[in-house]
Amino acid sequence: MMDSRTGVEILSSLERSDHTAFVDGNVLYVWGGCQSVSGSEIMLPSDEIWLCDLESGAWERRGIEGEPPPALSGACGSYHNGSLYVFGGCDPNGHTNQLYSASLLDGCYTWKRVKDAQGNTPSPRDKHTCWVHRDRLIYFGGYGCKTIREVNNSKSFAVDETSWATIGTVSFRFWGWNNEVHVFDPSTVTWSEPETHGLGPAPRASHASATLRDKGYICGGLEDTALDIHCLDLDTWTWTQIDLLSSLVPVGRSMHTLTPVSDHTLFLFGGLSISGNPLNDGWEFNVQTKTWSEMNHRHHDKPRLWHSACPGKDQDVVVFGGSQEYVLLMDSLTVLRSPSQKHCKDVLVFQTQPYPLLRLCEDCIGRHADVLQVQLSWLPPKLQETIDKRVFYFRTLQENRKLEELILD
Incomplete structure (x- = not known):
C-alpha cells in the first residue's frame, strides 16, 4: 500500500492489471485480472477475491464457490447491493456476453451465472464500462463482434477495418466499437436498451466512466490529442457533450480511470497516451464550472494504465494495480501487446480533501x-x-x- 503523505509502499497481494476493484466501508476488494508469469501473460483465477483492510494495509484471500465465470480479459465488473456483477469480456473462446453475479454479504461467497434474463442481451464485447444508478447496471460502449444484419441495423457501431486481418476467422462477423447503452435490472432480471436523445459520443472502448448523482460521465478511449468528456442523464437518457470553458485539458488517452470525489468533482488518473506513453498525471474535473485542473500529488513516479480506482474514506481515491509500461510487438499483420508487462501490486491513495481532525x-x-x-x-x-x-x-x-x-x- 502507498501512503499519500509519506510516499512509502507496503507490498500487497499479487500484481495484476485488467481487474475489478471496489471499496465497501474500509475494505478494498480486488477480483480477477492478469499478470505475467515466466514471460507469459495469464488470467488470474475467477474463484477467489482479495480483501485489503485500508486502515491496516493487511490482505486476505477469500474463495468464491458456485458457478464461477471462466478466466476473462476486458470484462466489466460492478458492485451493487452486496453483489459483484461481471459482464462480457473475452474468455478462451473469444468475446462473450455472459453475466455472472457473486453474493458477498453472507460470508459464503457464491458465484451464479445469470440465466433466462428477459429482454435482448447485448452483443459480445469487452473493454466497456458500467454506471450503477437507481438499482440498475447501465453499460456503455466496448469492442466486440456483430452479425452483418446487426451491423446494418445499427447506427451505434464503428467497424474495425483491420478486424478481418487480425481476427477475421469467423464468417459473417464484424468487429468494432459501439456507443450503445444497455440496462440490466437485477430485481427483474431484465435487459433493456433505452432510446437515447441528443448527440451521443463516438463509439469507443478502453474509456473511463463515473456516476455522479443522476448523471453518467465518460471520457477518452479515442485517438484524439485532447480528452473529450460526455454526460448522459440517467433519468431522461439525454446525451450532452460538455463544452469546456478553459483551454487547459488533459491529453487524449485510454486505459485510465475516472472517479467521483464530491457532488460536483471527478478525479482522472493515468492511462495510456495516444503516442503510447504510460501517464502519471492526475486531474480534477468540475462539472459545474466545466473546467479541468491538474492535481499535484505524490505519485508522479508511479505511472499507471489498466489499473482500478475507487472512492475511499474521506474522499480519498484508492488506486490499485495496473501496469507501468505498455510494449507493443509488431508483425506484418497485427499489433500485439507484449506478454511481459510490468504489472503492479501496490495501492496508491490520493488525498483530494483535507482530512478531518479524528483521522489526523x-x-x-x-x-x-x-x-x-x-x-x-x-x-x-x-x-x-x-x-x-x-x-x-x-x-x-x-x-x-x-x-x-x-x-x-
Missing part, C-alpha cells in the same frame, strides 16, 4: 505508538481497534523502509 489524530498516534504505549491503554475499546490497525500500518511502513535500505546496500 489516528494517524499521528499510529506514527508515534512507540512513545505513547502508556497512553494507548487509556483509549476506549471502540477506538482501540482502529488505532491498532494504524499502528500495524505504520510499523509495516517502517519495516519496508528498512528492507528497502538493506536491498540497496
Whole structure:
C-alpha cells in the first residue's frame, strides 16, 4: 500500500492489471485480472477475491464457490447491493456476453451465472464500462463482434477495418466499437436498451466512466490529442457533450480511470497516451464550472494504465494495480501487446480533501505508538481497534523502509 503523505509502499497481494476493484466501508476488494508469469501473460483465477483492510494495509484471500465465470480479459465488473456483477469480456473462446453475479454479504461467497434474463442481451464485447444508478447496471460502449444484419441495423457501431486481418476467422462477423447503452435490472432480471436523445459520443472502448448523482460521465478511449468528456442523464437518457470553458485539458488517452470525489468533482488518473506513453498525471474535473485542473500529488513516479480506482474514506481515491509500461510487438499483420508487462501490486491513495481532525489524530498516534504505549491503554475499546490497525500500518511502513535500505546496500 502507498501512503499519500509519506510516499512509502507496503507490498500487497499479487500484481495484476485488467481487474475489478471496489471499496465497501474500509475494505478494498480486488477480483480477477492478469499478470505475467515466466514471460507469459495469464488470467488470474475467477474463484477467489482479495480483501485489503485500508486502515491496516493487511490482505486476505477469500474463495468464491458456485458457478464461477471462466478466466476473462476486458470484462466489466460492478458492485451493487452486496453483489459483484461481471459482464462480457473475452474468455478462451473469444468475446462473450455472459453475466455472472457473486453474493458477498453472507460470508459464503457464491458465484451464479445469470440465466433466462428477459429482454435482448447485448452483443459480445469487452473493454466497456458500467454506471450503477437507481438499482440498475447501465453499460456503455466496448469492442466486440456483430452479425452483418446487426451491423446494418445499427447506427451505434464503428467497424474495425483491420478486424478481418487480425481476427477475421469467423464468417459473417464484424468487429468494432459501439456507443450503445444497455440496462440490466437485477430485481427483474431484465435487459433493456433505452432510446437515447441528443448527440451521443463516438463509439469507443478502453474509456473511463463515473456516476455522479443522476448523471453518467465518460471520457477518452479515442485517438484524439485532447480528452473529450460526455454526460448522459440517467433519468431522461439525454446525451450532452460538455463544452469546456478553459483551454487547459488533459491529453487524449485510454486505459485510465475516472472517479467521483464530491457532488460536483471527478478525479482522472493515468492511462495510456495516444503516442503510447504510460501517464502519471492526475486531474480534477468540475462539472459545474466545466473546467479541468491538474492535481499535484505524490505519485508522479508511479505511472499507471489498466489499473482500478475507487472512492475511499474521506474522499480519498484508492488506486490499485495496473501496469507501468505498455510494449507493443509488431508483425506484418497485427499489433500485439507484449506478454511481459510490468504489472503492479501496490495501492496508491490520493488525498483530494483535507482530512478531518479524528483521522489526523489516528494517524499521528499510529506514527508515534512507540512513545505513547502508556497512553494507548487509556483509549476506549471502540477506538482501540482502529488505532491498532494504524499502528500495524505504520510499523509495516517502517519495516519496508528498512528492507528497502538493506536491498540497496
